Amino acid sequence: xxxxxxxxxxxxxxxxxxxxxxxxxxxxxxxxxxxxxxxxxxxxxxxxxxxxxxxxxxxxxxxxxxxxxxxxxxxxxxxxxxxxxxxxxxxxxxxxxxxxxxxxxxxxxxxxxxxxxxxxxxxxxxxxxxxxxxxxxxxxxxxxxx
Numbered sequence: 618x619x620x621x622x623x624x625x626x627x628x629x630x631x632x633x634x635x636x637x638x639x640x641x642x643x644x645x646x647x648x649x650x651x652x653x654x655x656x657x658x659x660x661x662x663x664x665x666x667x668x669x670x671x672x673x674x675x676x677x678x679x680x681x682x683x684x685x686x687x688x689x690x691x692x693x694x695x696x697x698x699x700x701x702x703x704x705x706x707x708x709x710x711x712x713x714x715x716x717x718x719x720x721x722x723x724x725x726x727x728x729x730x731x732x733x734x735x736x737x738x739x740x741x742x743x744x745x746x747x748x749x750x751x752x753x754x755x756x757x758x759x760x761x762x763x
Contacts, residue, residue: 656740666700673694674727677753681724681757682756688711692709695707695709707728707730710727719757731746
């Protein structure tokens with residue numbers, strides 16, 4: 618009889634006890650919060666990388682259109698505008714619509730980077746890889762003639 622009474626008291630104490638509830642809730646919520654936090658940082662890095670790619674493509678296309686940059690130097694100049702974590706996996710294509718006639722020529726630069734290279738964290742982008750791209754199109758300017 619005494620054993621049964623102790624057992625009932627112990628079970629009642631476990632059911633109504635709040636000891637360890639905070640630790641259990643913390644253990645359940647922490648992975649979700651860390652995933653959201655790291656996902657937010659990854660999104661920020663992706664947005665920054667995309668902005669840097671677009672800016673670099675615009676500047677390089679403009680420099681080629683005004684004859685301040687050669688085609689051979691274009692990729693090195695573009696990589697200089699990109700963050701250090703993504704400068705290795707850049708695919709750049711440069712096309713000119715009519716290079717022999719500057720009045721009709723249009724310079725187009727397209728830049729592509731795998732999503733895993735666009736962020737130093739690469740948490741979500743490793744699960745669902747895609748390609749980030751940017752492009753710029755500028756008409757060639759004629760040299761100034763007095």
